[in-house]
Amino acid sequence: MLSPKELDLQCKISIDRWVDLNSEEAKRLDPKHKETLHWFKVCQGPGGLMLDNFGRIFGKGADGRYYPYHINVDGKLIGFRISAKALN
16 A cells, blocks of 8 residues: 555646545535445445545556546546545
């Protein structure tokens, strides 16, 4: 597992803002929020989506790099995280 800093350095996608996947804001921003939640639950685990120490959700691409679970809202990339899983 890479550290949050290592994830940011190797990632080709620059997230504009992170929002909690279970928040009202995420529901408002994501028109397919129920589908997004479904795929998060289905894809968790080895070889699928994982969380870093900040609770941010990443998945490993075919190229071996990790990419944030995100949506595009009016040209801004909104990454999802699970606040309750962030280490304090």
